[in-house]
Amino acid sequence: MPHFLDRAATVASPDFNRWLVPPAAIAVHMCIGQVYGFSVFNKPLAAEIFNKPLTANLAAEISDVQWAYSIALIMLGLSAAVFGKWVERSGPRKTMVASWLCFCGGLLIGALGVHFKSLALVLFGYGFVGGIGLGLGYISPVSTLVKWFPDRPGMATGMAIMGFGGGALIGSPLAQMLMDYFKSGADTGAQSTLIAMAAIYTFFMLFGATLVRVPAEGWKPAGWEPRQKSGAMISAASVPVDTAWRTPQFWFLWVVLCMNVSAGIGVLGRASDMFQDMFLGAGDAEQIKANAAIGAGFAGLLSIFNLGGRFVWSSVSDKTGRKRVYCIYFILGAALYALLPWAQQTQSKVLFVALTAVIISMYGGGFATIPAYLKDMFGTYQVGAIHGRLITSWSMAAVIGPLLINKLYASRVAAGVPKAEAYNGTFYLMCGLLALGLVANLLVTPVDAKHHLK
Numbered sequence: 347m348p349h350f351l352d353r354a355a356t357v358a359s360p361d362f363n364r365w366l367v368p369p370a371a372i373a374v375h376m377c378i379g380q381v382y383g384f385s386v387f388n389k390p391l392a393a394e395i396f397n398k399p400l401t402a403n404l405a406a407e408i409s410d411v412q413w414a415y416s417i418a419l420i421m422l423g424l425s426a427a428v429f430g431k432w433v434e435r436s437g438p439r440k441t442m443v444a445s446w447l448c449f450c451g452g453l454l455i456g457a458l459g460v461h462f463k464s465l466a467l468v469l470f471g472y473g474f475v476g477g478i479g480l481g482l483g484y485i486s487p488v489s490t491l492v493k494w495f496p497d498r499p500g501m502a503t504g505m506a507i508m509g510f511g512g513g514a515l516i517g518s519p520l521a522q523m524l525m526d527y528f529k530s531g532a533d534t535g536a537q538s539t540l541i542a543m544a545a546i547y548t549f550f551m552l553f554g555a556t557l558v559r560v561p562a563e564g565w566k567p568a569g570w571e572p573r574q575k576s577g578a579m580i581s582a583a584s585v586p587v588d589t590a591w592r593t594p595q596f597w598f599l600w601v602v603l604c605m606n607v608s609a610g611i612g613v614l615g616r617a618s619d620m621f622q623d624m625f626l627g628a629g630d631a632e633q634i635k636a637n638a639a640i641g642a643g644f645a646g647l648l649s650i651f652n653l654g655g656r657f658v659w660s661s662v663s664d665k666t667g668r669k670r671v672y673c674i675y676f677i678l679g680a681a682l683y684a685l686l687p688w689a690q691q692t693q694s695k696v697l698f699v700a701l702t703a704v705i706i707s708m709y710g711g712g713f714a715t716i717p718a719y720l721k722d723m724f725g726t727y728q729v730g731a732i733h734g735r736l737i738t739s740w741s742m743a744a745v746i747g748p749l750l751i752n753k754l755y756a757s758r759v760a761a762g763v764p765k766a767e768a769y770n771g772t773f774y775l776m777c778g779l780l781a782l783g784l785v786a787n788l789l790v791t792p793v794d795a796k797h798h799l800k
Contacts, residue, residue, distance in 0.1 A: 353437030358559035364494045364567075366557060368502075371487030372509035373554035374442050377547040378449050378483040379513015381422075381476075382649060384415045385618040386521050386642045390534035395465050400534065400634060405759055408619065409752045410465060414456070414473045416748045419611065421477025423741030426485045430587065430734025438486040442555035445483030450544040450551070452476025457540035472540075483551070484510065485737070488717050489730025493561050496726065497570045500668075503717040504660030510713070512653030515646050517543070518618070522642040579669055579790075583798035584725030590732045595723050595793050598786045600739045603716050605783030606675060607743035609683070609776040610709030612751030613702065614652070616769075617645040623765040624690050625698070644699070651703040652710040659711025660718060668719040669790060675708040676784035680777040687770035723793050750775055 349355055358364075391414075392407035393400045433441045455471025487506045495502030524542050528535030590596050613620065618641030626637045663671040682701045689698040720736065721729050751772050758768040 351440040356437050356439045356560050367494050368505040370554040370557035371506040373550045374483050375509030377551050378480050379510035380517035381418050383514030383517035386518050390536040394460050395463050409756050414469050416744045417473025418477035419744030420741040422480040423738040425478040425481030426734035427738045430731035433486050434730050438490045438558045439555050441482050441486035445479045446551040449476050449479025450548050453540045453544040457537045460537040485734045497567050499718040499721050500660040500664040504657040504714040507714040508653045508656040515649035518642045518645045580722040584727035585797050587728040587731040589797050590724045591735050598790045601786035602783050604739035604743045605779045606712035608747040609779045612747030625695050648706045651707040655707025655710035656714035660714035663715045672787045676780045679708050680780040683773045683776045686773045
């Protein structure tokens with residue numbers, strides 16, 4: 347078993363088909379991407395942990411529960427940065443198994459927290475332990491696919507990361523269905539659902555770990571030769587991770603990703619509740635149940651665009667270049683955010699869904715494009731470790747985005763603002779974040795040759 351997990355055991359034979367690697371990457375990312383569907387657990391966990399009925403006003407309690415979501419994403423970035431070099435040395439299989447142990451173990455610890463009505467245990471399990479699993483599972487398939495597809499790096503990273511974005515597409519309705527099945531009286535079914543999901547995800551994550559391979563040293567696609575255009579934003583040289591993170595390009599890209607993620611992550615974390623509050627209102631127990639199903643459907647729909655955007659936009663970036671496509675993300679995204687309050691005021695559900703769908707597609711596209719942007723700047727040598735350090739910006743965004751959404755929403759509701767209108771002010775803040783990201787992106791230039799690996 348230890349040999350089976352070693353990097354040497356994952357080196358592909360000459361006749362290995364590289365198109366078998368994307369399914370392995372997607373299998374792992376679709377599981378850990380469940381974190382994007384956490385919003386369906388907001389009300390059930392708040393009701394369970396704080397001993398309140400689902401029909402009660404749970405705004406403050408949900409803000410506390412949401413820290414599990416934020417901590418998980420914080421730990422994603424931190425663990426990716428800390429273990430980035432280990433991931434490169436150990437290979438994708440060992441990393442994926444470690445990811446499975448942490449992520450599914452975190453779900454089980456979270457279920458234990460629900461049983462003992464301990465918010466701290468839920469935060470530790472789902473947030474801290476599960477978040478480490480997110481970080482390990484996130485960067486390993488990405489760096490592996492970049493090495494397998496040097497001819498189409500944007501498409502390659504899109505294939506990997508589209509799975510993460512689509513995690514809620516499966517996770518949200520699955521969790522809702524399981525909670526409806528396990529629900530009994532005051533028991534919301536959250537505890538049993540977390541246990542069941544850990545069992546289901548175990549199968550798929552271990553499938554991905556078994557299937558994955560790395561290319562042999564010196565491998566390249568048949569007929570492909572690396573080309574370097576003079577003055578282009580693509581380098582044929584390599585920069586070590588310990589050098590890369592000291593360059594201004596690294597930190598400009600850090601801000602680019604942080605602002606792009608901050609502007610979308612808070613919305614995703616509250617997607618189900620947000621749609622219910624803005625368009626559906628309250629009601630009796632049956633209405634609340636129906637609203638929850640609609641909210642879960644909205645979260646699932648956003649996941650489709652999150653997933654699709656990761657593949658489509660990153661593939662577009664292979665044609666337009668990374669810098670241009672990020673300009674589109676920031677300029678168009680800010681314009682669409684500015685229209686969301688008007689969609690709420692006119693109670694146009696179709697317009698609101700359409701606007702948020704495009705916004706979230708570019709949010710996902712930003713995630714999928716950044717590894718290829720890093721490859722362009724720093725080469726493939728230690729791109730996984732560089733990516734790991736860069737997504738500490740995701741950790742920061744996991745605090746900024748949800749904090750702006752949750753705290754401003756809770757304060758406005760406490761001040762007497764109707765729930766349907768309480769989110770509107772946060773959308774204008776998102777425009778400001780995207781403007782900062784645009785400035786950072788415009789400042790990105792090619793890495794000085796003095797940093798290249800000799």
